[in-house]
Amino acid sequence: MLKIERNKELAPFTTLRIGAAAEFFAVLKSRSDLEAAIIWAKEHRKKIWILGGGSNVLISQEVRGLVLKNEIKGSEIVERNDDYALVEAKSGEIWTKFVNFTVQHGLYGLENLFLIYGTVGAAPVQNIGAYGVELKDVFYHLKAIDLKTGHEKIFSARDCRFAYRDSIFKHQLRGRYFIYSVTVKLKRQPDFKLDYGSIREELLKRNIKEPRLRDIVKVIEEIRNAKLPNPALSPNAGSFFKNVEISRAKSEALLKRYPDLPHFSASGGKVKIPAGWLIEKAGFRGKRIGPVGMHDKQALVLVNYDGASAKQVLAFIKKVKAAVKKKFALDLEEEVNIL
Numbered sequence: 001m002l003k004i005e006r007n008k009e010l011a012p013f014t015t016l017r018i019g020a021a022a023e024f025f026a027v028l029k030s031r032s033d034l035e036a037a038i039i040w041a042k043e044h045r046k047k048i049w050i051l052g053g054g055s056n057v058l059i060s061q062e063v064r065g066l067v068l069k070n071e072i073k074g075s076e077i078v079e080r081n082d083d084y085a086l087v088e089a090k091s092g093e094i095w096t097k098f099v100n101f102t103v104q105h106g107l108y109g110l111e112n113l114f115l116i117y118g119t120v121g122a123a124p125v126q127n128i129g130a131y132g133v134e135l136k137d138v139f140y141h142l143k144a145i146d147l148k149t150g151h152e153k154i155f156s157a158r159d160c161r162f163a164y165r166d167s168i169f170k171h172q173l174r175g176r177y178f179i180y181s182v183t184v185k186l187k188r189q190p191d192f193k194l195d196y197g198s199i200r201e202e203l204l205k206r207n208i209k210e211p212r213l214r215d216i217v218k219v220i221e222e223i224r225n226a227k228l229p230n231p232a233l234s235p236n237a238g239s240f241f242k243n244v245e246i247s248r249a250k251s252e253a254l255l256k257r258y259p260d261l262p263h264f265s266a267s268g269g270k271v272k273i274p275a276g277w278l279i280e281k282a283g284f285r286g287k288r289i290g291p292v293g294m295h296d297k298q299a300l301v302l303v304n305y306d307g308a309s310a311k312q313v314l315a316f317i318k319k320v321k322a323a324v325k326k327k328f329a330l331d332l333e334e335e336v337n338i339l
């Protein structure tokens with residue numbers, strides 16, 4: 001039976017370890033828990049807010065309404081032929097466990113996304129991506145429950161309007177649907193993407209010329225562990241800002257002033273500039289103000305070093321954004337969802 005608690009502190013449920021109380025709070029273990037929660041919220045006229053692994057949120061004030069912590073788990077292969085398999089996972093499944101499940105079944109496509117924090121249900125919200133692969137590359141469809149009506153709807157990739165760290169669930173449909181399950185279409189033959197980051201280099205260092213799935217997963221694990229601070233030791237939410245997409249003309253003007261400016265082609269003829277580089281050049285790599293700072297190895301990762309409050313984080317990011325704006329006349333946009 002669904003247990004609804006009052007005044008629940010949310011900080012322990014976030015990787016930044018920052019939070020405030022939820023007016024009402026419940027943990028979901030099943031579809032019937034979800035249905036009961038929707039009915040309860042309707043009866044009590046409370047807004048629903050969904051929490052997965054809390055690895056992409058900054059909770060800055062008390063959450064009025066009902067917070068649902070999603071722990072509805074399970075993964076299964078729902079269709080398979082000689083070329084591909086469709087694999088469906090419930091949204092409260094831990095993302096990395098889901099990737100492991102697909103690797104164990106010899107399915108190709110999710111390996112570069114290994115060790116991204118959080119749950120399956122949050123993955124389409126920001127179209128998670130790493131090492132040259134995004135969820136949208138393997139996405140088949142998702143099932144979502146309308147929080148107003150309780151009805152289920154299937155969303156295709158097109159319906160989700162995926163873009164760089166973006167989807168319709170961050171905009172027009174923000175707060176409207178509970179993503180219940182996600183289905184991906186994975187290949188049964190190898191089709192590795194090794195050219196992004198240092199994957200190929202790391203494989204060669206280990207003298208692996210014909211990698212297997214497990215080799216890629218191992219290498220990604222080692223690269224990520226070496227580069228990213230562990231939230232259990234240094235509370236953080238991964239990249240705090242998105243990389244910046246600008247017009248070609250603007251990038252050419254910037255390149256004249258900063259010939260070492262790293263830049264990559266992005267969709268729609270745009271050019272992507274790594275936000276970490278901008279933050280570093282604006283003097284914020286490794287810089288701390290009180291208990292908050294940008295990490296010294298990864299300038300894009302904001303770390304709560306010592307019991308920071310949301311107010312301190314918000315004041316700090318204002319300074320980071322102002323410094324980047326002053327130096328490059330570019331606006332940083334938060335990747336983390338600020339509530």
Ligand SMILES: Cc1cc2nc3c(=O)[nH]c(=O)nc-3n(C[C@H](O)[C@H](O)[C@H](O)COP(=O)(O)OP(=O)(O)OC[C@H]3O[C@@H](n4cnc5c(N)ncnc54)[C@H](O)[C@@H]3O)c2cc1C
Binds near residue numbers: 091126
């Ligand atoms: C160390 C570290 C490294 C990271 N590396 C990467 C990376 O390489 N690439 C990348 O893309 N991200 C990365 N992230 C960010 C994060 O892991 C992803 O954004 C992840 O998908 C968030 O999952 P979550 O379950 O923790 O979401 P939460 O933080 O709980 O929620 C995020 C948002 O999604 C909404 N949401 C969650 N579940 C649902 C649901 N079932 N239905 C509808 N809405 C929902 C929430 O309401 C909220 O708005 C990293 C984070 C950390 C801490």
